[in-house]
Amino acid sequence: MIDVFLILQRALRTSLREPIALIPNVVISVFFLFVYNAGLSPVANLPGFHGSYLGFILPVAIVSAAVGGAGSAGQALIRDLESGYFTKLLLTPTKRLAIVWGPMIAGAIILVAQVILILVLALLMGLKSQTGLLGLLGVVVFAFLWGMAFAGYAVFTALRTKNSAAAQAATLAFFPLIFLSATFVPLEFIQSGWLKVAATINPTTYVFEAMRSLLLDGWQFRPLAIGLAVVLGLATLTGGLALYEARRATRLGT
Amino acid sequence: MNAADRSIHVERLTRSFDELKAVDEVDLDVSSGEIFGFLGPNGAGKTTLVRVLTTILAPTSGRATVAGFDVVQEANKVRGAIGVALQDVGLDPIMTGGELLTLQARLFGASSAEATSIATRLLGTVGLDDVDPKKRVKAYSGGMKRRLDLAMALVHEPRVLFLDEPTTGLDPVSRTDIWAEVRRLNTEQGVTIFLTTQYLEEADRLADRVAIIDRGKIVALGPPDELKKEIGEEVVSLTFETAELAEKARTVLAPLAPNIHGSGRELSLYLTAAAPVIPELVRSLDQASVPLSGLTLNRPTLDDVFLRATGKRIEVTDE
Numbered sequence: 001m002i003d004v005f006l007i008l009q010r011a012l013r014t015s016l017r018e019p020i021a022l023i024p025n026v027v028i029s030v031f032f033l034f035v036y037n038a039g040l041s042p043v044a045n046l047p048g049f050h051g052s053y054l055g056f057i058l059p060v061a062i063v064s065a066a067v068g069g070a071g072s073a074g075q076a077l078i079r080d081l082e083s084g085y086f087t088k089l090l091l092t093p094t095k096r097l098a099i100v101w102g103p104m105i106a107g108a109i110i111l112v113a114q115v116i117l118i119l120v121l122a123l124l125m126g127l128k129s130q131t132g133l134l135g136l137l138g139v140v141v142f143a144f145l146w147g148m149a150f151a152g153y154a155v156f157t158a159l160r161t162k163n164s165a166a167a168q169a170a171t172l173a174f175f176p177l178i179f180l181s182a183t184f185v186p187l188e189f190i191q192s193g194w195l196k197v198a199a200t201i202n203p204t205t206y207v208f209e210a211m212r213s214l215l216l217d218g219w220q221f222r223p224l225a226i227g228l229a230v231v232l233g234l235a236t237l238t239g240g241l242a243l244y245e246a247r248r249a250t251r252l253g254t
Numbered sequence: 255m256n257a258a259d260r261s262i263h264v265e266r267l268t269r270s271f272d273e274l275k276a277v278d279e280v281d282l283d284v285s286s287g288e289i290f291g292f293l294g295p296n297g298a299g300k301t302t303l304v305r306v307l308t309t310i311l312a313p314t315s316g317r318a319t320v321a322g323f324d325v326v327q328e329a330n331k332v333r334g335a336i337g338v339a340l341q342d343v344g345l346d347p348i349m350t351g352g353e354l355l356t357l358q359a360r361l362f363g364a365s366s367a368e369a370t371s372i373a374t375r376l377l378g379t380v381g382l383d384d385v386d387p388k389k390r391v392k393a394y395s396g397g398m399k400r401r402l403d404l405a406m407a408l409v410h411e412p413r414v415l416f417l418d419e420p421t422t423g424l425d426p427v428s429r430t431d432i433w434a435e436v437r438r439l440n441t442e443q444g445v446t447i448f449l450t451t452q453y454l455e456e457a458d459r460l461a462d463r464v465a466i467i468d469r470g471k472i473v474a475l476g477p478p479d480e481l482k483k484e485i486g487e488e489v490v491s492l493t494f495e496t497a498e499l500a501e502k503a504r505t506v507l508a509p510l511a512p513n514i515h516g517s518g519r520e521l522s523l524y525l526t527a528a529a530p531v532i533p534e535l536v537r538s539l540d541q542a543s544v545p546l547s548g549l550t551l552n553r554p555t556l557d558d559v560f561l562r563a564t565g566k567r568i569e570v571t572d573e
Contacts, residue, residue, distance in 0.1 A: 006360050010349075017348055080346065088344030088406065090310050092361040093333040 003095045007102025008109075011076060015110055025068035026114050030121060033061040037125070040184055049186065051216035055129070058122050059211035060183055062115050062139065063204060066147040067178065069111030071171040073103045074154025078164045100242045104155055108147040115143040127215070135214040138224070145231035146207050152238025159245040181205045206230040260319075261286045261414050261446040262307065267316035269302050276302040278470035279316065284448060286413075289440050291461025291478075292450040293556060295568045299470040300450035301341060304418045307448070308338045321413050334362065337407030341419040343399045347392035351382055351402050354391065355409060362410035369409075376405040380435070397428040404435065414446045415439065421456060433460060452568060454556045466560050473563035482554040485562050486513060486524030490532065493548035494519050506542045510535055515561050519547075522558060
């Protein structure tokens with residue numbers, strides 16, 4: 001446990017040492033929030049749509065921040081692979097789990113800070129949460145877990161490719177995840193058959209629905225339970241893959 | 255040698271990368287308190303063996319124990335008992351020396367207060383205590399990085415220290431500093447040291463025993479002086495214009511010196527006493543009309559040992 005804490009502490013400290021790298025991610029999310037809200041808010045007037053469009057589109061901004069923030073965990077790992085510090089960590093009795101999950105958790109914590117910033121901004125823009133402050137906290141928890149899941153994926157590809165450009169390219173998974181989903185309109189509004197199928201199998205859809213239920217509908221068990229199962233399942237899967245990859249590296253050599 | 259005296263025990267150890275056997279059925283024992291030198295040219299398998307013994311690479315077959323623990327089954331116990339400085343330093347460029355040492359000590363189980371004092375002490379040990387504590391590692395020189403990397407290997411007072419080419423690419427002064435530190439650790443703290451090198455002088459001056467490795471196999475093993483004595487007390491090196499002339503000279507000289515080894519335009523004659531033989535040797539070459547370009551008389555070096563075992567000389571390449 002102390003291992004995870006030490007690795008996490010170091011990952012946070014080094015990330016904050018170059019804070020400039022964290023800025024684009026926040027800017028992009030805030031940009032999404034403003035542009036989509038300004039351009040698409042009449043959607044809220046369509047029959048069958050309830051609540052404010054701001055509350056509807058906010059999860060998209062949050063999830064894109066989560067993906068970008070978590071991708072930085074992969075970048076941090078690549079940096080360690082390139083400097084040889086990753087090998088130095090492998091040579092210590094530190095748990096392999098800590099070496100892999102430390103940067104993942106650090107990535108997720110940084111993104112929580114970014115998400116809080118976005119939430120504050122949305123509140124200033126007039127956001128009203130149907131579940132109050134506790135619901136906003138729920139949104140943050142979903143963002144954290146989603147971030148962990150994506151960080152696991154980023155760390156896994158970093159360990160697998162050991163190459164900065166390849167790991168960067170892998171974060172392109174961001175696009176289908178965010179946009180092949182109930183991104184701009186609710187799932188039942190989607191007309192195109194293929195997009196509807198894609199949105200239904202895309203795990204992001206359930207993260208959006210869970211966050212939207214908190215912001216627009218009040219406390220509802222079903223979307224929260226499904227959303228939680230999806231993010232926990234994904235985070236376990238990608239975190240497990242990353243750990244497996246770290247152990248495999250020892251077996252195969254480089 | 256009983257098990258308790260063996261710091262490192264290697265049994266028929268092989269590590270392959272696809273078809274290539276980087277380490278090929280190596281057997282080896284290093285006793286506690288010894289400085290063991292592993293000498294060989296680049297690509298001979300030195301680094302692969304170090305990576306297996308330090309648990310970051312799994313063997314293909316065979317087994318090894320370090321400090322009494324199996325490198326595969328008890329990898330974490332091995333890690334706790336050894337210090338490692340690999341050929342490529344592993345330092346995070348955006349951290350400071352003090353931060354890296356403190357974290358390293360904590361990862362080996364020191365408390366926060368202990369870690370701070372260990373870091374301060376080790377910065378002094380490796381002569382980095384006068385460096386600005388805010389200076390990040392990316393601003394360090396190559397020699398400073400190497401010294402910090404050595405300090406990182408010492409935070410937990412390891413029983414066995416692995417140094418993979420600790421002085422490759424260093425200037426002569428830094429090299430001598432590292433040698434002094436290695437010797438001090440060995441004599442004052444009784445640390446067993448496993449050192450790989452491609453420098454003859456380093457192996458010769460530091461190591462109690464030397465193994466010479468070529469293409470994954472150990473080709474000679476023993477104390478440097480004995481290895482050299484085995485091939486003769488003195489070595490006469492002859493140089494010729496061409497490799498053909500060297501080859502011809504070899505035939506001519508065979509009756510005079512039974513122990514001749516050649517490499518290109520050079521011939522090395524290993525003799526118990528050279529002085530009485532030299533006049534006869536020059537006369538024979540003259541009679542056979544083989545012109546001689548150079549003649550030197552030396553004591554054998556480990557390079558001669560390598561030459562006899564492999565038929566070639568050790569080529570040093572700095573990376």
